[in-house]
Amino acid sequence: MKKILVSMLFLASSSAWADFVGVRASGGVFDYAVSGTIRDSASVADTIDLKSGMGLQDKRESSGFLYIEHPIPVIPNIRLGTTSLKLEGTGTISATFNGQTFSAATTTDLDLSHTDIGLYYEIIDTGFDFDLGINLKQFKGHAILTSGATTTTQNIDATVPMFYGSVNIPIPITGISIGADMSALSVNKNKISDLLFRVRYQTDYHFGVELGTRSMELKLEKASDNLYADIKVKGPYLNLFLYF
Numbered sequence: 001m002k003k004i005l006v007s008m009l010f011l012a013s014s015s016a017w018a019d020f021v022g023v024r025a026s027g028g029v030f031d032y033a034v035s036g037t038i039r040d041s042a043s044v045a046d047t048i049d050l051k052s053g054m055g056l057q058d059k060r061e062s063s064g065f066l067y068i069e070h071p072i073p074v075i076p077n078i079r080l081g082t083t084s085l086k087l088e089g090t091g092t093i094s095a096t097f098n099g100q101t102f103s104a105a106t107t108t109d110l111d112l113s114h115t116d117i118g119l120y121y122e123i124i125d126t127g128f129d130f131d132l133g134i135n136l137k138q139f140k141g142h143a144i145l146t147s148g149a150t151t152t153t154q155n156i157d158a159t160v161p162m163f164y165g166s167v168n169i170p171i172p173i174t175g176i177s178i179g180a181d182m183s184a185l186s187v188n189k190n191k192i193s194d195l196l197f198r199v200r201y202q203t204d205y206h207f208g209v210e211l212g213t214r215s216m217e218l219k220l221e222k223a224s225d226n227l228y229a230d231i232k233v234k235g236p237y238l239n240l241f242l243y244f
Helices: 002-011 015-020
Strands: 022-039 059-069 078-081 086-092 095-097 098-100 105-111 114-125 129-147 150-171 175-188 190-203 207-221 227-244
Touching: 015 129, 022 207, 059 114, 078 129, 095 175, 098 129, 098 150, 114 150, 150 190, 190 227
Parallel strands: none
Antiparallel strands: 022 059, 022 227, 059 078, 078 114, 086 105, 095 098, 105 129, 114 129, 129 150, 150 175, 175 190, 190 207, 207 227
C-alpha cells in the first residue's frame, strides 16, 4: 500500500499526469471504541463479550485512503484504503473458543486490520459528487486467546465484496464540503458495513484536512465453523490529505 501511494504521488507531480489523472491521498488517526460479542460454538453459553469478557480496550490507530480519478468514461476510478484495528485486552472468560475451554483470566489479541480495494464511477459531477461502485474489503488478522498454558489461534483471512457509494456536497466559496462514504453487504443474517460521515476543508495549495466519524459493523451468524459475531467499531477520525 505504501509503495502504491509513493508511486502515484510521484506520477501526479508531473504536469502531464496532473492534467490527466486526479489523485487524493489521505492519512491520519481513527480514535475508536469497540463493542459486541463473538462465539464459534452453536451454544449461546459460549458467547464472549468483547468488553466485559475479553476486556478489549478502545484505541487510536492509523488509517489512510488513496483515490485515483481520470476522465475516461468506461474505465472505473480507483479507491484504495488501509485500516489498522489491533485490539488487546485481559478479562475473565468462561467459554469454549476454537476447541479450547477457558475459565480464568485470559489475554486476547484480536486483529481486524484490513485493506480496501474499490472501483467506482462518477454518476454525478455537476455541483456535487455522487459515486457508485464496488469495494473488496480484505481481512488478514487473527484472534489469539491465552490463559496460563492454554493458547488458541483463530486466523481471520477473508475477502468480502461490498457495494460502495459516496456523496460530496461543496459549500461555495468556503473550500468546505460535507459528505459520506458507505460500503455495505447484507446476505441473509450476515451483514458488514463501513460508514463515514465527514467535513472536508480543501485549500488552494494542494492540501487539506478532513474530520468525521466512522462506524463499522460486522454481523455473522454461522458464517463458517459455527462462527457468530456482532461487532461494532466506531469513533471520530482526523485525516490530512494531499491532492493533485
